Amino acid sequence: MKRIVLFLATNIAVMLVMTVILSMLGVNNYLSAKGLNLGALAVFSLVVGFTGSIFSLLISKPMAKWSTGARVIDNPSSSTEFWLVSTVKTLSERAGIAMPEVAVYNGEPNAFATGAFKNSALVAVSTGL
Numbered sequence: 001m002k003r004i005v006l007f008l009a010t011n012i013a014v015m016l017v018m019t020v021i022l023s024m025l026g027v028n029n030y031l032s033a034k035g036l037n038l039g040a041l042a043v044f045s046l047v048v049g050f051t052g053s054i055f056s057l058l059i060s061k062p063m064a065k066w067s068t069g070a071r072v073i074d075n076p077s078s079s080t081e082f083w084l085v086s087t088v089k090t091l092s093e094r095a096g097i098a099m100p101e102v103a104v105y106n107g108e109p110n111a112f113a114t115g116a117f118k119n120s121a122l123v124a125v126s127t128g129l
Contacts, residue, residue: 003118011053015046060114061122070103070124088123097121
C-alpha cells in the first residue's frame with residue numbers, strides 16, 4: 001500500500017510542478033490563445049505518465065535480466081552462490097515476503113533489486129562484489 005501511495009504522490013507532484021512552472025512562465029496564456037487547453041493537456045500528460053510508469057514497473061524484472069545478462073541461480077554451483085542465496089532467503093523471511101529470484105551478472109561492484117510486486121522480485125548481484 002505504501003508503494004502505491006508513493007507512486008501516486010510522485011506522479012501527482014510532477015504534474016503540479018509542471019503546472020506551476022508553465023503558469024509562472026506564462027505558457028498557459030500562449031497555449032490558450034493558440035487554441036490548446038492546458039487542463040486537457042495536463043490530463044493527457046497524467047494518463048500517459050501513469051501508463052508509462054506502470055508499464056515500466058511491470059517490465060522491470062525481465063528488462064533487468066536482459067540488459068545485464070543476469071543468470072538466475074536455480075541451483076547454487078559454488079559456496080559463494082550458496083551463501084548469496086541463503087542470505088537473500090534469510091532476509092526475505094525476516095521481511096515476511098516471498099523469496100525473490102537471485103541472479104548474478106558480470107560487471108563492476110553493484111547490486112540491485114527490482115520487480116513490480118514485492119512477492120515476485122529479482123535481486124541481482126554483480127561478479128565484482
